[in-house]
Amino acid sequence: MTTYSAVRTTGIYCRPGCGAKPLAENVRTFELAAAAEAEGYRACLRCRPYRVAGTVADDAPELVCRAVQLIIAGVLDDADEVALGAQLGMSARHLRRLFNDHLGVTPDQFARSRRAHFARRLLDDSELTIADVAFASGFGSLRQFNRAMREVFRATPRELRDRRRRTDRLAADGGLVLRMPFTPPYDWDAMAGFLARNAVPGVESVQGGVYRRTIALDGALGLLEIGPGGVDHLLLKAHLPYWEGAIHVVERAGCLVGLTTEPVLAAAQLAADPVIGPLIEARPGIRVPGAWGPFEVAVQAVVTHHPALTRPSPGERPHAGSSQGDRPALTEAREVLARVVEVAGTQVDGLGFGLTHAFPSAESVAEADLSGIPGEVARTIKALAHEVALGNLSLAACAPLEELTGALLAIDGVSEEAAQWVALRLGARDASPITKGAREPDEAWRPWRALAAMHLEAAAPR
Known part of the structure; x- marks a missing residue:
């Protein structure tokens, strides 16, 4: 987790490793660059803290983490904190209090800082025009863009581009x-x-x-x-x-x-576990993957872990951390996914690398002819698509773990393992898609079972 140091006497904040040597009594620390900016500090021109990862600490409440994911998805581009709070089932005032207590900023300040930092990186790294940078960064107008850059970096976008380094x-x-x-x-x-x-x-x-x-x-x-x-x-x-x-x-x-x-707290707490600890020591850089498209991830997990495709042979018992790659039915699952993409996705020509289609929407899958796919699997895919298309099943990052998995399990053919994999990919840090042979010890891994699952998955024999 990056910790930023802000110097009271200069009004500047730096990233770790900056060559500046202020007196310790003049230094304040912040976990987010946005929090330093909210207190009036500006980014150091030497170490350029906007160029490092600005992640939220993994010990923040899960509700705050879900709100952050919604902000990253762009909820505050066209709405306000009231709308964001409504999606999370709380008032804007309570949401602001949570953000201030745990992140040191309001949701609006957090969103503005992310837009400004992204714009600064585009000004440095790309040849996009100033106008293109503004709209690429999520600003609604050039006036709003100029104002934000002056507030955060104390300079206009043109001045900032003129300062960029050749490298x-x-x-x-x-x-x-x-x-x-x-x-x-x-x-x-x-x-x-x-x-x-x-x-x-x-x-x-x-x-x-x-x-x-x-x-x-x-x-x-x-x-x-x-x-x-x-x-x-x-x-x-x-x-x-x-x-x-x-x-x-x-x-x-x-x-x-x-x-x-960054799984800093999660890794520290799991390090003492006799099963997960050695895996963390061996591969400390394991992270929990997310999703590009929630519906896409849901279909992939439901098909890969469908009972009709993953029934073990007589006497076979799944082992701890067994991955999708170990399943004899993986080839059939991929054939099913390829069929869904072929009949419902949008064809893309000339890309190479085996890329032929964009993944279809829930509406397209709900209306598609899935003949050629095993009947039980096709019915589950159709039911999932219908529920999402009708708005009965939300795959938003703000859904609590039990609510999301419960809604998925209500669909005939969705396995517990599939529901947990979907939740893991959508950001539920306590999702536990572990095979039944490893269910007993995983209670000790709460509330970081998603990271534990990824370590087991990475360590599983192929």
Whole structure:
């Protein structure tokens, strides 16, 4: 977790490792850059703290974490704190109190800081015009953009671009290339392996250590590529139909590969566990993956763990941490997913890497002809799609774990393991998609069972 140091006498805040040497009695610390900015401090020009990972501590209440995920998804772009609170079942006043108590900022201040920091990175790294940077960063107007940048960085966007360093600029032969910062350790090999094992055919691909996927933005198609970049960042190349709202594309991509939360407290508490502790010591950079599309993740998990496809052979017992890659029925599950994509998804031509379609919407799947898919599985997929399309099942990040898994289990054919995997990918930190052979010890891993599950998954024999 990055801790920012703010100096009272200069009004400047820095990231760890900055060469500045202020007197200790003049220093305040903040866990979020946004909190330092809310107190009137401005970013150091030397260490540029806006270029490091600005994650929320994993010891924040789960309600606050769910609110943060909604902000990252763009809820406050077109709505206010009242609407955000309503989605979480609380008043805006109570929500602001929670944010102030645990993050040191209001939801609006948190959202504004994220937009300003993203814009500053675009000004440094890209050749986008000032106007494109403004709208890519989620600002509603150039006036709003200029005002926010002056408040956060004490300079205009043009002045900030003139200060950028030559080494910041990222060359791109098409698309927008951006650094995705993280605080080490981060295990990209483990994340890429998990994404490869769970890739939806035609939609996702992992080749040569690079994850690629198709995306659809308001019906227009695009492509994302994520791969290793350096000791403290991944590289994202985004081929987008338009730049407006690119911040949410980048943040959703960061959520997908587990960059929005650092499991500092979770890893510290699980380190003493006799089962999980040695796994954490061996691979301390394991993170919990998120989801690009909630409905896509739900269909993938429901199919992969459908009872009709995953029934073990007589006498076979699943082992602790067994992964989807160990299941004899995985090939059949992938064939089912490929069929869903083929009949309901939008075809994309000329991308290569096995990418042929964008994943379909719930409405498209609900109306699709799923002939050729085993009957029990097809009925479950249809039922899931209908519930989501009708609004009876919400796959939003703000849903509590028990509420989400209960709603999924109410659909015939959705297994407990599938429901827990969906919850894990949607950000429930206590989701526990462990096979029944490992149920007994996992109570000791609360409330961090999602991280424990990822360590078991990464350690499972292939």
